[in-house]
Amino acid sequence: MSATTRRSLMLAAASAAAVSVLLTGCAGGGGDNDPDGPVELTWFQGSGVETNIATAEALAEAFNAKNPDIVIKVDASGPSDSAQLDNLMKTRLATGEMPDMFWYNSGSLLQALNPDQTMLDIAAEDFVSNLDDAWISAVSTEDGVFGVPVQTAGGGGIFYSIPIYDELGLDVPKTWDEFLANSDAIRDAGYTGVELTFGDAWTAQIITLADFYNVWASDNDWAAQYTANEVNFADDPVAVQGFTKLQDIYDGGYLNEDFASALLNDGLEAVTTGAAGHYPMLGFAQATIATNWPENLDDVGFFGIPGDNAEEAGMTVWMPPALYAPANTEHPGAVKEFMAFVASPAGCDAVTEALGATGQYLVEGCTVPDEAPRIVADWAPYFESGHVAPALEFLSPVKGPNLMQINVEVGSGVRDGQSGAELYDADAAKQAQQLGLPGW
Amino acid sequence: MYPLWFLLPGAAIFIVLFIVPTFASFYYAFTRWTLFDVEFIGFDNFVTFFTDPQLSKGFTNTLIFGALTAGLKVVLGLLIGVLLTSEIWARGYLRAVVFFPVLVSTVGVGITFQALLDPFDGVINQTLAVFGIDGPGWLTDPNLALYSIIGVDVWRGVGLAALIYMAGLVAIPQEYYEAAKVDGASGWHRFWNITLPLVRPATTTVVILSLIGGLREFQLIWVMTGGGPGFASDVLASVIYKQYAYGFFGLSTAGNVVLFVVVSAIILPLFWWLNRKQTEL
Numbered sequence: 001m002s003a004t005t006r007r008s009l010m011l012a013a014a015s016a017a018a019v020s021v022l023l024t025g026c027a028g029g030g031g032d033n034d035p036d037g038p039v040e041l042t043w044f045q046g047s048g049v050e051t052n053i054a055t056a057e058a059l060a061e062a063f064n065a066k067n068p069d070i071v072i073k074v075d076a077s078g079p080s081d082s083a084q085l086d087n088l089m090k091t092r093l094a095t096g097e098m099p100d101m102f103w104y105n106s107g108s109l110l111q112a113l114n115p116d117q118t119m120l121d122i123a124a125e126d127f128v129s130n131l132d133d134a135w136i137s138a139v140s141t142e143d144g145v146f147g148v149p150v151q152t153a154g155g156g157g158i159f160y161s162i163p164i165y166d167e168l169g170l171d172v173p174k175t176w177d178e179f180l181a182n183s184d185a186i187r188d189a190g191y192t193g194v195e196l197t198f199g200d201a202w203t204a205q206i207i208t209l210a211d212f213y214n215v216w217a218s219d220n221d222w223a224a225q226y227t228a229n230e231v232n233f234a235d236d237p238v239a240v241q242g243f244t245k246l247q248d249i250y251d252g253g254y255l256n257e258d259f260a261s262a263l264l265n266d267g268l269e270a271v272t273t274g275a276a277g278h279y280p281m282l283g284f285a286q287a288t289i290a291t292n293w294p295e296n297l298d299d300v301g302f303f304g305i306p307g308d309n310a311e312e313a314g315m316t317v318w319m320p321p322a323l324y325a326p327a328n329t330e331h332p333g334a335v336k337e338f339m340a341f342v343a344s345p346a347g348c349d350a351v352t353e354a355l356g357a358t359g360q361y362l363v364e365g366c367t368v369p370d371e372a373p374r375i376v377a378d379w380a381p382y383f384e385s386g387h388v389a390p391a392l393e394f395l396s397p398v399k400g401p402n403l404m405q406i407n408v409e410v411g412s413g414v415r416d417g418q419s420g421a422e423l424y425d426a427d428a429a430k431q432a433q434q435l436g437l438p439g440w
Numbered sequence: 441m442y443p444l445w446f447l448l449p450g451a452a453i454f455i456v457l458f459i460v461p462t463f464a465s466f467y468y469a470f471t472r473w474t475l476f477d478v479e480f481i482g483f484d485n486f487v488t489f490f491t492d493p494q495l496s497k498g499f500t501n502t503l504i505f506g507a508l509t510a511g512l513k514v515v516l517g518l519l520i521g522v523l524l525t526s527e528i529w530a531r532g533y534l535r536a537v538v539f540f541p542v543l544v545s546t547v548g549v550g551i552t553f554q555a556l557l558d559p560f561d562g563v564i565n566q567t568l569a570v571f572g573i574d575g576p577g578w579l580t581d582p583n584l585a586l587y588s589i590i591g592v593d594v595w596r597g598v599g600l601a602a603l604i605y606m607a608g609l610v611a612i613p614q615e616y617y618e619a620a621k622v623d624g625a626s627g628w629h630r631f632w633n634i635t636l637p638l639v640r641p642a643t644t645t646v647v648i649l650s651l652i653g654g655l656r657e658f659q660l661i662w663v664m665t666g667g668g669p670g671f672a673s674d675v676l677a678s679v680i681y682k683q684y685a686y687g688f689f690g691l692s693t694a695g696n697v698v699l700f701v702v703v704s705a706i707i708l709p710l711f712w713w714l715n716r717k718q719t720e721l
Contacts, residue, residue, distance in 0.1 A: 083685035083686075086685070086687065087684075087685070087687070090474075090475045090476075090687065091475060093476075094475045094476050112474070112687045114474065114476040114477070117476055118476065198580075198668075198669060201666065201668055201669075257560075258559065258560050260559070260577055260580030260581075260669060261558060261559055261560065261577065261579075261580050401682070401685075401686040402494070402671075402682075405667070405668060405670050405671055406670070408668060408669050408670045409582075409669070409670035409671070412582070412669060412670070414582055414669075414670055414672075415670070423493055426493060427493075430488055430492070430688075430691075431686070431688075433472075433484070433488065434472060434474075434686075434687075434688045434690075434691060436472060436479070
C-alpha cells in the first residue's frame with residue numbers, strides 16, 4: 001500500500017470514542033456477565049431487500065430465545081438505494097457512529113470501507129475455523145478477518161424454461177456453441193431466445209460476471225494477476241468472451257422486443273411462465289420466483305455460462321453478504337458471541353426456517369433441506385464435482401464501476417464486445433488507482 | 441454610514457458555509473480521498489477526469505443540453521409571453537396552466553414522464569399507435585434519450601421564462617406601439633422593432649438563468665435515465681454524481697471544480713456581453 005496520511009477527523013473520532021468509553025464506565029469487554037441487565041446490541045442495515053431484513057430478524061430472534069443476557073435489535077432504517085447506503089456506512093465508520101453490528105457486502109466492495117482501520121478483527125476467534133476458505137478470503141485483508149456469512153452462496157448463470165426445453169427436445173448446453181444453437185431453436189419456435197432487462201441496468205452485467213468461471217478454469221491464478229495489473233479482459237482470449245458472448249446474444253436476434261426498458265421482474269416472469277427460453281440471472285432471484293410464481297417454481301432450471309470445453313462446464317458462485325462490527329463497538333465480547341451463533345449450524349437453521357432452501361451454506365455442519373427449488377437443486381452437481389469458482393469480485397478488489405453501462409451498450413449493439421472489454425479495462429484501472437493499488 | 445463591523449455576523453456565516461467549503465473542495469480535488477484517508481496526488485484526478493471515456497460524451501452532452509434548453513426556453517417563452525399578454529380568451533387560466541409545471545417537483549416530473557415515454561406501455565406511444573405511428577424508444581434509444589429529456593426540461597421550465605417575459609412585455613409603454621401603428625408598421629414590424637429590443641433585459645435574465653440551470657442539470661436526467669442507456673445521456677453533473685456514488689470522492693470533487701470552471705467560463709463572458717449590448721441601446 002502506498003503511504004497515506006490519516007485524516008484529522010479520524011483522530012477526533014478516536015478521541016471522542018475514547019472519551020465516551022470513559023464516560024460509560026468501560027462497558028466494553030465482558031458483555032455476557034453484565035450485572036446491570038442484558039446487553040443490547042443494534043444490527044444496522046439498509047431497508048432495500050425484504051428477504052435480507054427477514055434473515056436478520058430470524059437470526060436475532062433465534063439468538064435472543066437462547067441468550068437472555070444479550071438482546072439483538074435489527075435496525076433496518078438505512079436507505080434502500082445501495083449507493084446512498086454505501087456512503088452512509090462509510091461516513092458512520094469514519095466518524096465512529098456505526099452501531100454495534102452491520103450488514104454489508106463481502107468481496108471487492110468491502111475494501112472501500114477500509115476494514116483494517118474501521119472494523120473489529122475476528123481472525124483469532126474459534127468460530128472462524130468453521131467457515132469456508134473461499135468465504136474467509138472474501139471478508140479478509142492481509143491483516144484480519146472481519147465478517148460471518150448471513151445467507152447462502154448461490155450460482156450465477158442462465159435460468160432456463162424447462163417446458164420450452166422439453167417441447168423442443170433440447171439438452172442443457174455444455175458449450176457456448178450449444179447454447180447459441182439452443183437459442184436459435186427457441187427463437188425459431190417463436191419464443192424469446194434470451195431475455196434481457198436493461199431497464200434494471202445492473203442485470204446487464206450478469207453474462208460478464210457469471211462467465212468468470214471459464215476464465216478461472218483457463219487459469220486458476222487469473223484473479224491475482226488481474227489485481228496486480230498483469231492480465232486484463234481485452235487482451236485475454238478467454239476473458240474477452242465475457243463481453244463477446246453478450247454481443248453474440250444481440251447479434252443472434254434472440255432478444256425480447258422490450259429489452260431496453262424491461263425490468264428484473266419482467267425477465268423473471270418471462271422465463272418462469274414460458275415466454276422466454278433463457279434469462280441470465282443471479283441465484284438470489286429464485287426467492288422472487290418462489291414468492292411471485294410458486295406454482296411455476298419447478299419450471300425454471302439453471303446452468304452456468306457455458307465455455308469452450310464441455311468437460312469443464314462449471315458455475316460462478318456468489319458469496320452471501322456478511323455481518324461485520326465496527327472496531328469501536330462497546331461490546332466486542334457480546335458481538336463475537338452473536339457472530340459465533342451466526343457462524344454455527346443453529347444460525348443456518350434459523351435462516352433456513354425463515355427463507356427455505358436458498359443455496360449452499362458456508363459454515364461447517366450446516367445442512368440444506370432436501371426439498372429445494374429446482375434452481376437450487378441444479379447447483380448441487382457443480383458444487384459436488386468442484387466445477388465452481390467464486391465471482392471475480394470475491395477474489396480481487398478491482399471492479400470497474402461502469403460495467404453495467406458498458407454492458408448495456410454491448411448488449412444493445414451500440415458497441416462491440418472487444419471495445420466493451422477495452423473500455424471496461426480503462427474503467428477498472430481508474431478504480432484501482434482510486435484504491436491506491438500497486439502496479440496501476 | 442454604518443460601521444463596518446455590522447457586516448461581521450453575515451460575513452462569518454458566509455465564510456464558514458460558503459468560502460471555506462469552496463476552498464476545501466479545491467484542495468480535495470487534488471487528493472485521493474476515501475473519507476478515511478487523504479493523500480495528495482497533484483493533478484492526477486484531473487488527468488483521469490479528462491482522459492475518462494465518459495467525459496467527452498458527458499462534456500458535449502452538457503453543452504448540448506445547456507444550449508438547447510436555454511435556446512428553446514427563450515424562443516418558446518417569448519412566444520407564450522406575447523400570447524398571454526395579448527387580449528385572448530381565458531388568459532388567466534392559460535397563464536396558470538403554463539406556469540404550473542414550474543411548481544411541481546423535478547423528481548415527480550421525471551418519474552411521470554418516464555412512465556409516459558415508456559416505449560410499450562407509455563401513453564405517448566400508445567396514442568401514436570392509434571394513428572398508426574410506431575413510436576420510438578424515447579428514453580431507451582441512445583440517439584434520442586438526451587433530446588427526450590431536453591423536451592421534458594423545456595416543458596418544465598418554459599413557464600418561468602414566459603413569466604419573466606410577461607413582466608418585461610407589460611413594462612413596454614403602449615405609446616410606442618400606437619406611434620408605430622400611426623406610421624403604418626405591421627404587427628411583425630412592431631414585434632421585431634419594438635418588442636424584441638425592449639424585452640432585452642428579460643431575454644438576458646432568461647438566457648443566463650436557463651443556461652446556468654441547463655449546464656448544471658442533474659435531477660431530471662438522473663431520474664429519467666440515470667445517464668443511460670449506456671452513457672448516452674450522461675452530463676457532467678451525472679458523471680460527477682456517479683464518481684461520488686462509487687466512493688471516488690477526490691475524483692468527484694475534481695469534477696465539481698471542472699464544472700464550476702466550465703459554468704463560470706461560459707456564463708461570465710456571456711453575462712458581460714449581454715449587459716454591454718443592453719447599455720448601448
